[in-house]
Each structure stands twice: as C-alpha cells, then as structure tokens.
Amino acid sequence: MTPVTLQQDPVTSYRRPVDEVLAAFDTDAQHGLSEDGARARLEKYGRNELAAKKPLPGWRKFLAQFQNVLVIMLLVATAISAGLWWYERDAALPYEAIAIFAVVLLNAIMGYIQEARAEEAVAALRQMSAAHASVIRNGARRSIPAAELVPGDIIHIEPGDTIPADARLIHSATLQTAEAALTGESLPVSKDTLPIAEEATLGDRHNMIFSGTAATFGQGRGVVVATGMQTQMGHIAGMLEETPAETTPLQKELARVGKLLGIIVIAIAVVMIATIILVEHVTGFAAIFDVLILGVALAVAAIPEGLPAVVTAVLSLGVQRMAHRNAIVRNLPAVETLGSATVIASDKTGTLTKNEMTVRAVVTASGRVSIGGEGYAPEGEVRREAGRNKDGAMTDNETAIIAGPLRIELERALAVADRANNAVLQKHDGHWTVQGDPTEGALIVAARKAGLEAEALNARFERVGEIPFSSERKLMTTLHTDAHKQEHLLVFTKGAPDLLLGRCTRELVGEETKPLTADRRVEILQTNEQLAGEALRTLGVAFRYLPADAPEADEVDERVEQDLVFAGLIGMIDPPRAEAREAVARAQMAGIRPIMITGDHPVTATVIAAQLGISGNKRVLSGTGIEKLSDEALDQAVKEVSVYARVNPEHKLRIVKALQRGGAIVAMTGDGVNDAPALKTADIGIAMGVTGMDVSKEAADMVLADDNFASIVAAVEEGRSIFSNIRKFLRYLLSSNIGEVLTMFFGVLLADTIGLKAEEQAVVLPLLATQLLWINLATDGAPALALGVDPPDAQAMRKAPRPQGEGVITHQMWSGIVSVGVVMAAGTLLVLDASLPGGLIEGSGSVRYAQTMAFTTIVFFSLFTVFNARSDDQSAFVGLFSNKWLWGAVLLALLLQIAVIYVPFLQQAFSTVSLGLEDWLLCTLVASSVLWLSELRKLITRIKSRD
Structure with missing residues (x-):
C-alpha cells in the first residue's frame, strides 16, 4: 500500500480500521518507527510546532498610533506651522507647532500603553503544546521532545498527559480525554479504537485524540497522523493568522469624521485663500505667506485637536469603570462596540453554565427525588417530588419529606454511586473542587x-x-467487604442504564429485592428517556451480594457483573448559572439577541437554552447541518435559530460571519481554544478570565474576570454609557469648532463690514491661530473630558441598540452642532465689531483688544455650550449638578482663561491684553445666548416629539 502523506489525508483516519491506518503511515504498532525513518520524516514534514509570526517591533506598534486621519491632519498642521515660524521668526519658539505635536504625542503614548499587549494568540497556543512525548521507536519506549514527533510515530498516553499531536488510537484501556478546549464538550470523552463509518465532527471522533487536549483517565496508544500546523490546533492557529482585525464602529466613525473635517478644511482654506488673493489683490511673497497663515489658522479652527486625546482618555476611564464590574478591556475602541451590540453569541460550557456536573434527580422504585444546590459544594436540599406527568413536568408543586422505602432506596443507590468511584472531593480555601472525573465527582457530592x-x-x-x-x-464495577455482613462481599456497578439493566434480574424496593419484570424494565427505560429529554445525563446503579468463598471472589472479572439488583437511575447536568437567566432577560430587554453556540449535544443545548429563555421555538442547528447549508441558506437560518450544537471552530466562524452579513453587531463569548477564531472575527470578542485559556484571552477584546454572563450585560450597560458620553463630547467639541471656523471664515470675509483692518497687513484675523489652539486644547479639553464621565442614563438598558449604519453623529446632532456654531460665530463677531472703531457697531479699541474680546467671548460660548451638549432634546437644567467633574472642569477652564488674559508671559505668547469688569460682563452676557436659544430649540423638539 502506498503510504499517504500528511498533506493528503491526516484527518479521515478515524473512518479507517487500525491496520489500514498503520499501513498507510508505514509504521508498526509494536516497534514504531526507526530513528533513521523518523529523522527523514522530520526533514520532510518539519517540527511538530505551530508556525510563529515574527513579532511586530515596539517602534512599529508605536508608529501605528499615528495612522488616524485626525492625527495625520494634526501632524500636517504641525509641519506647516513650524515651517511658517521658521520663515517668519516672529516668536522665540514655534508655540503652535509645539502645542499641536504635544497633543498628538500624548495621544499616541496613551494608546500605546493601553494596547501594548500585541496579538499573542498563536504564542498562547504554542504554550499549550506538550513539552515531551512518550514514543515507541526501534521497539523501545522512550521520551522525546514533542517537537520531534512525526507522522507515523506510535505514542503512549497516560492520565495527566497533554496530547502532543493528533493521533488515531490503536489501543484504548478506558482512555478518556478532556476536549472542552477544542470541542466545547463539557465532559471527558471516552475513547475507543473502532472505525467510524460516516463523517463525524471533532466531538464525535471517539477513536481520535487531539493535540493540546489532556488525558484524564485510562491509558492508550495511537499512531500520529498530523503534526504542527496540520493538527486541529494548527488549523485554529492558521485561522487566527488569516482572520483580519475588525474595525469597530467608533473607529470607522471617527475616521469618517476626520475625512469629512479634512475635506471641509481644504475646501474652506482653498476658497478663502483664492477669494482673498483675488478680492484683496494680494501680491508679493510675504503677502501670500500671510494668506497661508490664514489657511493654518482655519485648519487649527476646524480640527478638534483635543478629540483623539479625549476619546482615548474617556475610553481609558471607561475601561477602569468596567474593570470594577469584572470586565477587563484589552482593545480600547471595543468599549463602544459593546454598547451597540445586537447579538451575544455565547458558548454554553463555563459561560452560561458553571462547567460543574451536578446531580439533579435520583429515581428508584418508590419515586423520584430532586437534589438542589450548585457546583461541587455538598450543600443542597434533597426532597421528594410529589409527581410528574409523562413529559416530565411537575404535576404538583408540593413536595414531601423523604422517608420509608424511598429513603432506603435513595441511600443504597447513592452509596453504590459513591463507592464505585475514583474521584476525590476536596476543599481548598473555602472552595470545593473535584479531582478526577467530573461525573464521578457529582455522584460523591450527591x-x-x-x-x-x-x-x-x-x-x-x-x-x-x-x-x-x-x-x-x-460499566464500572468495584468489589468491597461489608463490615456489617462479613460473610458477604458486595459488588457495586454503575454505567449506561440500558446495558446495566440487561445484567439485572431483581430490583431494590425498600429493604427487599423483587424480580425485575418485563413491564418494569420498559417503565425504567421510559423514565431514562424522560430524564434524557430534560437534558440530564443518566447513569444506572446496581449491586449484588457475593459469598466470600464464591469462585468469582478470587479473581475479579466480568463474571461478577451478572444477576445484579437494580438500585435506581441518577440524572445529572452541568446546570445554568443562577444569574444567567436574569442576564439573558436583561439583554433581551435591551434589544440584544442572545444565542448559544456549543460543542455539546443538541438535546442538552436545547434544554439549557429553554431554561435560560434564549430560545422559544426549540429549533437547534448542528454542525453537520451547518456544513450542508450554503452561505445564503445559513444567512437565512441564523435569523431564526438561536441554538447551535456539536459545532467545530469553522462552524462558529461561519455563524458569526453570517450574523454580520445580516447586519448584526456580534459580541462573541468563549473560553476554549476552539473559540479563538470566532472571538477574533466577532465585532467584540469576550473571553472567560477564570476558565478561559490564554488563546481565547489573547484573541479577545475583553476578558471577564469572574466568567459571569451577567458581567457581560453589565459591560454592555457601561459600553452604552460610554458611547452616550462620546456623543456628548463630540457634540460639544464639534459645536465649538464649527463656531470657530465660521468666526474665522466670516470674520475675514466681512472684515470691511465689521471694521477689522490693519494697514500693514493684507489680512487681519479675528482670532489668532495660537488663540484657537488654546481654546481647543486648554479651555475645551477639560470640559470635554468631564462629559466623558457623565453619569449613565437610567433608561440605557431599556432602549434598543442604535440602528446598524447610524453614525456616532446623527442628522439631529449635526443640526444642533451647526445651529450652535452659527450662534457662537454671530455673537463672537458682534463683540469683535463692538470692540473696533467703524463697522456696524461703533467701538474704540485696538485690533489686539478686539481679538482678546472675541477670544474670551468664544471661550465663554464653549463653556455655556458644554451644558447644552449633554443632550439633543433634554433640558440642560435636568441633572444640572449631577456631574461634579463638569463643574470643576468649567471652573478650571475659566481660571485658565483669566490667566491667559492677565499673566504677562501668556499675554505675550497669545497676543492678549487685560480686560475690565464691563468687558467680562459683556462677553458673559453675549455667550449665554447660546444656552437660552438651545433651550428654546430643545423645547420645540420635545413638543414635536410628543405630538
């Protein structure tokens, strides 16, 4: 037979008999490969390692912080400003250029520090790999570095081993492996060597073991069929490499606003410069440079220099608040994405459930007993259920005290379960854990x-x-002596109910044993199906007495597993978290659709989803069903199906992408390796901090410190609050900047009308570029930051997510921004006019005095506007004193403005003069008009909304 190569057929080995697989890989089960043969294969296939991507140098990560459109525009403005200063030398230092660049640098440093942990998903995957492997070569068993394994190697697996490569089992002695990290299966999986005739998902390939998973019980040997990037773990690493980083809605919107402002700046600058040169008949190199100064001033006015820094700072503050609610954010812009999420695609095991098996029911001949409590703590109420109908629903809410025959049967059944058991229940630091199989641990707890x-x-x-x-x-059987009946030995057996029932001839009824009739067998099997329909994993327990001198007692073998007394059925489940149902309800109230994506069995997934209120139609789509659907059919299915079971990593990716194609903003939760590609693809990936693996944490945007689904909903609420606050300071900053642009534009255009002239200059500006920069950075910065920590709206979680495609700045916001900007510009120009001789309003001041008055007026306009900016329609006087930081910021801005007017060296740097009391009163009176006019506009808006 021609050996297959790793690239040709590493995965379909589970469908072939053991001898065919050994022949295909040209190896021997007893002797393994020779050293020479293994060396040749190592050269051919490469080391058993995941491909590593060359890490991005720190300096490149830092430079990436300068790729924002607004930041690039600020850098251009810095360069122009520095160039003009170099040409004119009108000041000791290029203050404008230094100030602008300082803001850009501060923003870059903040972003770099917050996002310094680069993508390390593949590195985390590599850390999961086994350091050494037990392999058979030249007929001898030896330990070698796992990186030197090759296809065809025979490996030996024992409990506690990390599987070093994908392998087809050729021998299994009750081998079980924990595959939750790869498949999402909550329980250890029993392994065998039988071929599987049909195509099966990873979770159903019981004759395969996979790299990165762990052996929990038994022993086994397998032939390696895939190493390195060809393993299932390698496929996930490859998907992570191929998955591009998603741009969040906030990043997209800020980029759009930046481009829009850039177009506005260029258009206004070109129009203004061309108009001035033509209308004013500007000639000469020096005069043209004066006009270029105007272009820089317009750029400074139009670009909100503080915006990138304020966005980063507000997101950082939001991150700190979210950390107090157990949500640790790794990617700053993802904070806003949470607030606009429309779907939370959640894994089941460890996320919606506790990943701790719990016995829920014990059914014996005399009735059914329910067992309460959560997890592995041996605390919970044990009560008799009064009755159930054929569907398993309670027919009577009353329960009775357990006594008589039922008490005896319950104790016998649980005694069998406890003794035929190898798990250990332990308590460390007040926390109960199980060492061994989770199912056996649940039996001990019960x-x-x-x-x-x-x-x-x-x-x-x-x-x-x-x-x-x-x-x-x-089945599992243990043999015991009985201190109460020393003449007997006791056989305790537990296992699959249908198989165990076939070995039973009698049933325990109270203190007695009665023959197991055919009708009673049917009834027990029906009860077993009923428990399974409740998503309970069932086990049967039985026992028998064996004379101490019986032949079977000398050598324990399968002969003792006959003529058993059936003691009862035990049903267990990995239960939903107590707080998960409420969290699901809150998410739905907020217009967010929770869906479950799990590797568990469809029945289990459906029942858990129903208990949590995730799915009302009980529809479930399996991984094999997903494979049969085209992308178009899947796009339609995800609109209706909320439960997905037995899925592979590729299926999760397809589901997330289908949801996104349908317009959903998807938050994906997960804890295992299998979740990493979907976490990275989703609009926001949320990893579990306690049970989550490094791979999922590194691929995610956010990590839950307490693995609590309720913390996701709390994070959504925080995300919505942060997004609302981002809108507030955008409304504020852009209103101020529109006011500045209009002031500059019409101030130059109407210079003759308002008396703004100077003989020695071709153009006189209403505001200097340094003054505009001061407004944008010093006086506007602190209030904008304070808006970023405005208290959350109490109704935030009763509103639907914002519509897909709706920008951060809506048409209504733009209307308010422009109207406020017009009022600011008109008021500022009136004050400028009243401060100058000539014009519409006669004044007597110098140009420098008039510019100082206009400078102060527009600053006051901004300070009044900050209270308007808290809402598009709600009065500024609602919750006026709820944000103490805002009042502190306004006071700080006022003090800074007073300093720039009266401190001598600041007067020189910003070309200001001292003002009198009447000047301050005039500036305040005019600037307050924006508050009253905005209140009138909001009142009209509210009246129209009610109508």
Missing part, C-alpha cells in the same frame, strides 16, 4: 447532600477489587 458521610462509608466498605470502565462495556 451522596454527601443525602447525608452519606465519607468516613462511615470508608469504615464499612473496603474496596478489594475493581473492573475499570471501558467504552465497550460502558
């Missing part, structure tokens, strides 16, 4: 809740033999 103490059981039942669980038998 026994403790029912009052069966470990000390008493250990004293009475000493184990003298064991028949381990096997995937073929699906």
Whole structure:
C-alpha cells in the first residue's frame, strides 16, 4: 500500500480500521518507527510546532498610533506651522507647532500603553503544546521532545498527559480525554479504537485524540497522523493568522469624521485663500505667506485637536469603570462596540453554565427525588417530588419529606454511586473542587447532600477489587467487604442504564429485592428517556451480594457483573448559572439577541437554552447541518435559530460571519481554544478570565474576570454609557469648532463690514491661530473630558441598540452642532465689531483688544455650550449638578482663561491684553445666548416629539 502523506489525508483516519491506518503511515504498532525513518520524516514534514509570526517591533506598534486621519491632519498642521515660524521668526519658539505635536504625542503614548499587549494568540497556543512525548521507536519506549514527533510515530498516553499531536488510537484501556478546549464538550470523552463509518465532527471522533487536549483517565496508544500546523490546533492557529482585525464602529466613525473635517478644511482654506488673493489683490511673497497663515489658522479652527486625546482618555476611564464590574478591556475602541451590540453569541460550557456536573434527580422504585444546590459544594436540599406527568413536568408543586422505602432506596443507590468511584472531593480555601472525573465527582457530592458521610462509608466498605470502565462495556464495577455482613462481599456497578439493566434480574424496593419484570424494565427505560429529554445525563446503579468463598471472589472479572439488583437511575447536568437567566432577560430587554453556540449535544443545548429563555421555538442547528447549508441558506437560518450544537471552530466562524452579513453587531463569548477564531472575527470578542485559556484571552477584546454572563450585560450597560458620553463630547467639541471656523471664515470675509483692518497687513484675523489652539486644547479639553464621565442614563438598558449604519453623529446632532456654531460665530463677531472703531457697531479699541474680546467671548460660548451638549432634546437644567467633574472642569477652564488674559508671559505668547469688569460682563452676557436659544430649540423638539 502506498503510504499517504500528511498533506493528503491526516484527518479521515478515524473512518479507517487500525491496520489500514498503520499501513498507510508505514509504521508498526509494536516497534514504531526507526530513528533513521523518523529523522527523514522530520526533514520532510518539519517540527511538530505551530508556525510563529515574527513579532511586530515596539517602534512599529508605536508608529501605528499615528495612522488616524485626525492625527495625520494634526501632524500636517504641525509641519506647516513650524515651517511658517521658521520663515517668519516672529516668536522665540514655534508655540503652535509645539502645542499641536504635544497633543498628538500624548495621544499616541496613551494608546500605546493601553494596547501594548500585541496579538499573542498563536504564542498562547504554542504554550499549550506538550513539552515531551512518550514514543515507541526501534521497539523501545522512550521520551522525546514533542517537537520531534512525526507522522507515523506510535505514542503512549497516560492520565495527566497533554496530547502532543493528533493521533488515531490503536489501543484504548478506558482512555478518556478532556476536549472542552477544542470541542466545547463539557465532559471527558471516552475513547475507543473502532472505525467510524460516516463523517463525524471533532466531538464525535471517539477513536481520535487531539493535540493540546489532556488525558484524564485510562491509558492508550495511537499512531500520529498530523503534526504542527496540520493538527486541529494548527488549523485554529492558521485561522487566527488569516482572520483580519475588525474595525469597530467608533473607529470607522471617527475616521469618517476626520475625512469629512479634512475635506471641509481644504475646501474652506482653498476658497478663502483664492477669494482673498483675488478680492484683496494680494501680491508679493510675504503677502501670500500671510494668506497661508490664514489657511493654518482655519485648519487649527476646524480640527478638534483635543478629540483623539479625549476619546482615548474617556475610553481609558471607561475601561477602569468596567474593570470594577469584572470586565477587563484589552482593545480600547471595543468599549463602544459593546454598547451597540445586537447579538451575544455565547458558548454554553463555563459561560452560561458553571462547567460543574451536578446531580439533579435520583429515581428508584418508590419515586423520584430532586437534589438542589450548585457546583461541587455538598450543600443542597434533597426532597421528594410529589409527581410528574409523562413529559416530565411537575404535576404538583408540593413536595414531601423523604422517608420509608424511598429513603432506603435513595441511600443504597447513592452509596453504590459513591463507592464505585475514583474521584476525590476536596476543599481548598473555602472552595470545593473535584479531582478526577467530573461525573464521578457529582455522584460523591450527591451522596454527601443525602447525608452519606465519607468516613462511615470508608469504615464499612473496603474496596478489594475493581473492573475499570471501558467504552465497550460502558460499566464500572468495584468489589468491597461489608463490615456489617462479613460473610458477604458486595459488588457495586454503575454505567449506561440500558446495558446495566440487561445484567439485572431483581430490583431494590425498600429493604427487599423483587424480580425485575418485563413491564418494569420498559417503565425504567421510559423514565431514562424522560430524564434524557430534560437534558440530564443518566447513569444506572446496581449491586449484588457475593459469598466470600464464591469462585468469582478470587479473581475479579466480568463474571461478577451478572444477576445484579437494580438500585435506581441518577440524572445529572452541568446546570445554568443562577444569574444567567436574569442576564439573558436583561439583554433581551435591551434589544440584544442572545444565542448559544456549543460543542455539546443538541438535546442538552436545547434544554439549557429553554431554561435560560434564549430560545422559544426549540429549533437547534448542528454542525453537520451547518456544513450542508450554503452561505445564503445559513444567512437565512441564523435569523431564526438561536441554538447551535456539536459545532467545530469553522462552524462558529461561519455563524458569526453570517450574523454580520445580516447586519448584526456580534459580541462573541468563549473560553476554549476552539473559540479563538470566532472571538477574533466577532465585532467584540469576550473571553472567560477564570476558565478561559490564554488563546481565547489573547484573541479577545475583553476578558471577564469572574466568567459571569451577567458581567457581560453589565459591560454592555457601561459600553452604552460610554458611547452616550462620546456623543456628548463630540457634540460639544464639534459645536465649538464649527463656531470657530465660521468666526474665522466670516470674520475675514466681512472684515470691511465689521471694521477689522490693519494697514500693514493684507489680512487681519479675528482670532489668532495660537488663540484657537488654546481654546481647543486648554479651555475645551477639560470640559470635554468631564462629559466623558457623565453619569449613565437610567433608561440605557431599556432602549434598543442604535440602528446598524447610524453614525456616532446623527442628522439631529449635526443640526444642533451647526445651529450652535452659527450662534457662537454671530455673537463672537458682534463683540469683535463692538470692540473696533467703524463697522456696524461703533467701538474704540485696538485690533489686539478686539481679538482678546472675541477670544474670551468664544471661550465663554464653549463653556455655556458644554451644558447644552449633554443632550439633543433634554433640558440642560435636568441633572444640572449631577456631574461634579463638569463643574470643576468649567471652573478650571475659566481660571485658565483669566490667566491667559492677565499673566504677562501668556499675554505675550497669545497676543492678549487685560480686560475690565464691563468687558467680562459683556462677553458673559453675549455667550449665554447660546444656552437660552438651545433651550428654546430643545423645547420645540420635545413638543414635536410628543405630538
């Protein structure tokens, strides 16, 4: 047979018999590969490592902070300003250029510090790989570095081992592996060597073991079929490499606003410069440079220099608040995305559920007992259920005290479950954990809740033999002495109910055992199906007495697993988190659609989803079903289906992309390796901090410190508040900048009308570029930052997410921004006119005095505008004193303005003169008009809205 190559067929080995796989890879189960053969294959296939991407140097990460459109425009303005200063030498230092560049540099440093942890998903995957592997070469077992494994190697697996490569099992002695990180399966998976006839998803390939997963029980040997990037873990690493980083809505909108401002700046500058040169008949090199100064001043006026820094600062403050609510943000702009999320695609295991198996029901001959409590703490109420209908629903809410035959049966059944068991229940620092199989741990916890103490059981039942669980038998049996009946040995057996029932001839009823009739067998199997329909994983328990001198007692084997007494059925589940249902309801109230994407069984997923209120139609789509759908059909399916089960990483990616094609903004939660590509593709990836693996954390935008689904909803609320505050300071900053642009534009255009002239200059500006820069950075900066920490709206989680495609700045916002800008410009120019001789309003001041008055007026306009900017329609007087930081910022801005008017060296730097009391009163009176006019506009808006 011609050996297959790694590239040709590493994955379909699960469909072929063991001898064919060994032949295909040209290896021997007993002797393995020779050293020479392994060396040749290592050269051919490469080392068993994940491909590493060359890390991005720190300096390139820092330079990436300057790629924002607004930042680039500011750098251009810096260069022009510095060039003009170099030409004119009108000041000791280029103050404008230094100030602008300082802001740009501050913004870059803040962004770099906040996002310094670069993408390390592939590196985290590599850390999961096994350091060494137990391999058979030249007929001898030896340990080698896992990186030296090659296809065809025979590896040996024991409990606790990390699987070093993908392998087809050739021998399994009750081997079980934990595959939750790869498949999402919450329980360890039993492994066998039988070929699988049909195509199966990763979670159903029971004859395969996968790189990066761990062995929890038993032993096994396998032939390596895939190494390095060809493993399932490698495929995920490849998907991470191929997945581009998504741009958040806020990043897109700020880029759009930046481009829009750039176009406005260029258009206004070109029009103004051309108009001045033509109308004023400007000639000569020096005069043309004066006009270019106007272009720089317009650029300074139009560009909100503080915007990038304020956005970064506000997001950073929001990140700190979210950290207090157990949400750690790794990618700043993702904060805003949370607030606009329309879908939360959540994994089940460890996210909506606790990833802790819990016994919920025990059914014996005399009735059904429910067991309360959560997790592995041996605390919970054990009560008798009064009755259930055929669908499993309670027919009577009343419960009764457990006594009589039912009490006896319950204790016998749980005693069997506790003794036929290899798990250990432990308590560390007040937290209960299970060492061993989670299912066995749940059985021990249930026994403790029912009052069966470990000390008493250990004293009475000493184990003298064991028949381990096997995937073929699906049973586990232990043999014990009985201190109460020393003439007997006790056989305790647990396993698959249907198989165990076939080995039982009698049933425990109270203290007695009765023959197991055919009708009773049917009834037990129907009860088993009923429990399964409730998404409970079921186990049967049975026992028998064995004379101490019986032949079977000398050598424990499968002969003792006959003529058993059936003790009962035990149903268990990985239960939903107690707070998850409320969190789901809150998300739905906020217009967010929760969906479940899991590797677990469809029945389990459907029931858990129904319990949480995620799905009302009980529709579920499996991974194999997804594979059969075209992209168009999947796009339609995701609109209706909210539960997805037995999915692979590729399926998760397809689901997320289909949701996004339908216009959804997707928040994807997860904790395992299998979630990483989808976490990276989603608009915002949310990883679990406690149970989550490094891979998922590095691929995510946000990490939950408490693995609590409710924290996601709290983070959404915080994200909405942050987005609302971003709108507030954008409204504020852009209103001020529009006012400045209009002041500059019409101040120059109407210079003759308002008396703004100077004989020695071709053009006199109403405001100097340094004054505009001071407004944008010093007096506007602090109030804008204070708006970023405005208290959240109490109704934030009762509103739907903002519509897809709606910008951060809406048409209504633009209307308000422009109207405020017009009022600011008109008032500022009137004050300028009244301060100058001639013009519409006669004045007597110098140009420098008039510019100082206009400078102060427009600053006051900004300070009144900050209160308007808190809402487009709500009065500024609602919650006027709710933000103490805002009042502090306004006071700080006022003090800074007083300083720039009266401090001598600042007077020189900003070309200001001292003002009198009547001057301050005039500036205040005129500037307050923006507040009253905005209040009138908002009142009209509210009246129209009510009508």
